[in-house]
Amino acid sequence: MKPAAISMTLLFAAFAASTVTEQQLREAQSDSATWLTYGKNYLGWRYSELAEINTRTISRLAPRWIHQTGASGSHETTPLVFAGRMFLTGPSNNAWALDLLTGKEVWHYHKAPPAGLSMCCGEQNRGFAALDDKLFKVNIEATLVALDARSGTVLWERPMADYKKGYTATGAPLIVKNKVIAGMAGAEFGTRGFIDAYDASTGERVWRFNTIPAKGEPGVETWAGDSWQHGGGSTWVTGTYDPELNLIYWTTANPGPGMDGDVRAGDNLYTNSLVALEADTGKLKWYFQFTPHDTHDWDAVEDPVLIDIVRQGRKVKAVVQANRNGFFYALDRTNGQFLFASPYTKITWATGIDANGRPIVVPGMDPTETGTKVCPGLGGGHTWHPTSYSPQTQLFYFNSADGCQLFYRNKQEFHEGQWYQASTEAAIPSEPPTGTVLAMDPTSGNPRWRFEMVSPSPGGMLSTAGGLVFTGDGEGYLIALDANTGKPLWHFQTGGEIIAPPITYSLNGKQQIAIAAGTSIVTFALTP
Amino acid sequence: MRISLTAACTGRYSLRLQHRWIALIVTSAACFAQTSQNPLAGDPNAAAGGGAAFRPYCTPCHGIRGEGGRGPDLTRGVYSAGDKDSDLFNVIANGVPGTDMAAFADQFREEDIWRIVAFVRSLARHDMAPMAGDRAAGEKLFWGKGGCSACHVVNGKGGRLGPELSRIGRERSLAFLRESVLTPSADVQPEFATITAVKRDGTKIVGIGSLDNFTVQITDAAGNYYSFERSDLASSTRELKSLMPDEYGRSLTAAEIDGLLAYLVSLRGVEAAR
Numbered sequence: 001m002k003p004a005a006i007s008m009t010l011l012f013a014a015f016a017a018s019t020v021t022e023q024q025l026r027e028a029q030s031d032s033a034t035w036l037t038y039g040k041n042y043l044g045w046r047y048s049e050l051a052e053i054n055t056r057t058i059s060r061l062a063p064r065w066i067h068q069t070g071a072s073g074s075h076e077t078t079p080l081v082f083a084g085r086m087f088l089t090g091p092s093n094n095a096w097a098l099d100l101l102t103g104k105e106v107w108h109y110h111k112a113p114p115a116g117l118s119m120c121c122g123e124q125n126r127g128f129a130a131l132d133d134k135l136f137k138v139n140i141e142a143t144l145v146a147l148d149a150r151s152g153t154v155l156w157e158r159p160m161a162d163y164k165k166g167y168t169a170t171g172a173p174l175i176v177k178n179k180v181i182a183g184m185a186g187a188e189f190g191t192r193g194f195i196d197a198y199d200a201s202t203g204e205r206v207w208r209f210n211t212i213p214a215k216g217e218p219g220v221e222t223w224a225g226d227s228w229q230h231g232g233g234s235t236w237v238t239g240t241y242d243p244e245l246n247l248i249y250w251t252t253a254n255p256g257p258g259m260d261g262d263v264r265a266g267d268n269l270y271t272n273s274l275v276a277l278e279a280d281t282g283k284l285k286w287y288f289q290f291t292p293h294d295t296h297d298w299d300a301v302e303d304p305v306l307i308d309i310v311r312q313g314r315k316v317k318a319v320v321q322a323n324r325n326g327f328f329y330a331l332d333r334t335n336g337q338f339l340f341a342s343p344y345t346k347i348t349w350a351t352g353i354d355a356n357g358r359p360i361v362v363p364g365m366d367p368t369e370t371g372t373k374v375c376p377g378l379g380g381g382h383t384w385h386p387t388s389y390s391p392q393t394q395l396f397y398f399n400s401a402d403g404c405q406l407f408y409r410n411k412q413e414f415h416e417g418q419w420y421q422a423s424t425e426a427a428i429p430s431e432p433p434t435g436t437v438l439a440m441d442p443t444s445g446n447p448r449w450r451f452e453m454v455s456p457s458p459g460g461m462l463s464t465a466g467g468l469v470f471t472g473d474g475e476g477y478l479i480a481l482d483a484n485t486g487k488p489l490w491h492f493q494t495g496g497e498i499i500a501p502p503i504t505y506s507l508n509g510k511q512q513i514a515i516a517a518g519t520s521i522v523t524f525a526l527t528p
Numbered sequence: 529m530r531i532s533l534t535a536a537c538t539g540r541y542s543l544r545l546q547h548r549w550i551a552l553i554v555t556s557a558a559c560f561a562q563t564s565q566n567p568l569a570g571d572p573n574a575a576a577g578g579g580a581a582f583r584p585y586c587t588p589c590h591g592i593r594g595e596g597g598r599g600p601d602l603t604r605g606v607y608s609a610g611d612k613d614s615d616l617f618n619v620i621a622n623g624v625p626g627t628d629m630a631a632f633a634d635q636f637r638e639e640d641i642w643r644i645v646a647f648v649r650s651l652a653r654h655d656m657a658p659m660a661g662d663r664a665a666g667e668k669l670f671w672g673k674g675g676c677s678a679c680h681v682v683n684g685k686g687g688r689l690g691p692e693l694s695r696i697g698r699e700r701s702l703a704f705l706r707e708s709v710l711t712p713s714a715d716v717q718p719e720f721a722t723i724t725a726v727k728r729d730g731t732k733i734v735g736i737g738s739l740d741n742f743t744v745q746i747t748d749a750a751g752n753y754y755s756f757e758r759s760d761l762a763s764s765t766r767e768l769k770s771l772m773p774d775e776y777g778r779s780l781t782a783a784e785i786d787g788l789l790a791y792l793v794s795l796r797g798v799e800a801a802r
Contacts, residue, residue: 118634367584369580369583369584370583370587370592371584371587371588406588408583408584408585408587408588409584410580410581410583410584410585411580415637418637419634419635419636423584424584424585424635426588429598429715429716429768430715430768432718432768453741454739454740454741454766473740473741475740475741477740477741477742479741488741488742491741491742
């Protein structure tokens with residue numbers, strides 16, 4: 001073979017290895033060496049078949065390399081791993097490809113965010129999606145950008161909405177067939193939420209589902225007057241997908257203004273809801289609203305995880321969620337029918353959930369000018385931090401903040417692009433909250449075990465066939481728990497607050513763990 | 529009423545840490561008043577509008593009537609950051625570094641901040657009686673019989689187990705200081721919570737420090753520093769309870785307490801250059 005032909009062959013081989021196909025995404029669970037999509041698989045399990053690191057070997061787990069990104073701000077990314085590289089996003093429109101062996105930077109993407117952004121929660125980003133030879137991410141100013149996975153070169157960038165009106169974007173996109181599904185943020189600024197689908201090749205928008213119905217559309221009757229125009233319902237956490245049903249499951253956030261419900265009488269559809277959308281059209285198949293007429297900022301953006309459970313002797317295609325309002329829910333994902341709900345933390349705002357899935361609300365729990373004590377507090381319960389389901393233990397793992405807060409409200413006029421929550425909240429100094437990692441039996445809603453923590457943990461979850469659950473905490477510990485018992489087996493102080501979820505993959509046949517901690521990415525493997 | 533060009537603001541954005549339990553409002557905005565007088569000073573509705581915003585955002589620290597608490601008493605008509613309207617604007621907009629006063633430049637428009645300034649002005653009572661206590665006696669008590677200086681620093685001198693008090697008169701209301709002297713555990717900052725470690729041999733170590741899911745660090749009253757893996761201990765706990773004795777209400781006379789409070793209120797720190 002001539003040298004030129006050899007180099008062309010190598011180039012082709014490198015190119016082929018840099019691609020992710022739709023079929024690979026559908027079969028992502030069976031490819032343990034990689035991490036190809038936000039939730040590990042379309043169902044959102046964050047479970048790996050890798051078992052080299054297990055309850056017996058965990059004591060030999062040690063750091064392998066650390067990459068310091070140099071970007072300040074909250075690192076919440078779920079890295080993708082394929083083709084010998086790790087692809088991760090960071091705050092303030094940064095992204096990197098790292099060499100999987102060494103952590104060395106292969107390329108760095110950066111676009112300076114525009115001045116004058118209106119944001120509730122910083123310039124963080126939660127990750128890439130990948131298809132073919134492209135990577136997709138949102139930028140904070142509510143654009144969707146496609147990068148060449150080999151070089152980080154921008155292939156196209158499309159505006160999703162006008163950031164000057166308070167729209168931003170932070171979540172990892174989801175690839176479904178040839179579409180890039182992406183959500184937005186900004187419910188705190190009187191925006192109107194949506195979920196978008198874009199053609200992965202051209203960047204053209206294929207469909208949009210507005211999470212707040214407009215005048216003349218079903219559901220607008222749940223908004224007093226014209227309050228739907230500033231109704232919030234943002235979509236800032238990645239959804240899941242059932243290829244058999246061809247349905248996308250995506251969650252929605254709080255109504256606007258967050259804590260003054262008087263100006264938006266009604267249930268305020270489709271805020272604080274799970275919507276099931278037909279993947280090809282974005283048409284609403286069904287919805288389920290967890291917290292109608294929310295006044296406590298309890299976004300329903302927690303992972304909608306797709307598992308099959310047995311109820312009354314019948315196998316049900318379910319979607320489960322640990323909702324921020326303090327209840328764990330199971331729904332039939334074919335039709336949205338409510339199956340059951342159970343409290344997983346202290347709840348004072350409702351006495352339970354009725355047979356139709358509607359909360360039985362305790363009167364007098366709305367925010368007031370002088371403050372109303374409500375449990376859970378503003379952060380939940382559980383909030384957006386990624387959850388995990390292990391088919392090995394058949395348990396669902398998530399973190400919970402356990403405590404109460406004071407909720408205040410005031411009257412506030414709407415001004416485009418400006419803060420529109422009409423509210424604030426405060427801790428109760430004498431009642432510091434604690435935290436828990438829960439292992440939930442998703443067929444019953446009963447916790448199997450709890451790992452108590454001194455404070456609420458912002459880390460996400462990973463479960464593995466090694467019988468382990470990995471998570472991080474706010475003090476910087478990466479922690480491994482026995483997936484069956486919750487017993488802590490290993491911990492490592494990373495030196496930076498952990499807000500991101502751990503992932504796992506293999507390199508040269510050896511299992512690795514990776515986590516964003518502080519402003520670094522830290523990887524781990526077993527020592528001999 | 530829309531006001532133009534009364535403040536210069538840059539880098540406006542806020543960070544609400546929703547992943548943390550306490551939804552802190554942290555901001556990098558800088559927003560400074562360009563006029564020393566409140567442009568809404570003649571607007572009779574301004575104070576009422578400011579009061580509506582004051583209640584949810586400010587009362588957790590300053591009290592429902594501005595009487596103070598963890599934050600300063602605003603009814604005294606004397607403000608630690610300066611007495612001009614623009615000083616109040618700048619404090620509300622940008623916060624006070626090194627204190628609990630957060631920045632609100634991204635929560636409120638400029639005119640709303642001026643309305644809050646108008647409301648704060650309306651709270652001021654100018655008929656307040658001077659402090660009843662004997663400041664000099666209080667100072668002597670603080671550094672002597674009261675034993676306060678064993679744990680509190682004032683202007684570089686004193687112990688380190690309790691909060692520094694060099695400018696406590698600016699930061700806390702009189703009522704809050706009284707409560708802190710008489711019932712120290714009523715409102716304890718987390719960094720001054722009581723940490724207790726019991727070793728397997730029964731030795732108990734008590735102090736302040738930190739306790740996480742796996743380790744504990746303690747500085748005791750003698751200044752000794754300890755650090756343990758919690759799994760190596762018989763027990764380790766953190767209580768939101770002050771190490772300060774709660775007996776001053778009994779061991780000191782009313783006049784002595786008034787004197788001590790007069791001394792604490794007088795601690796204003798070094799004037800920041802403005």
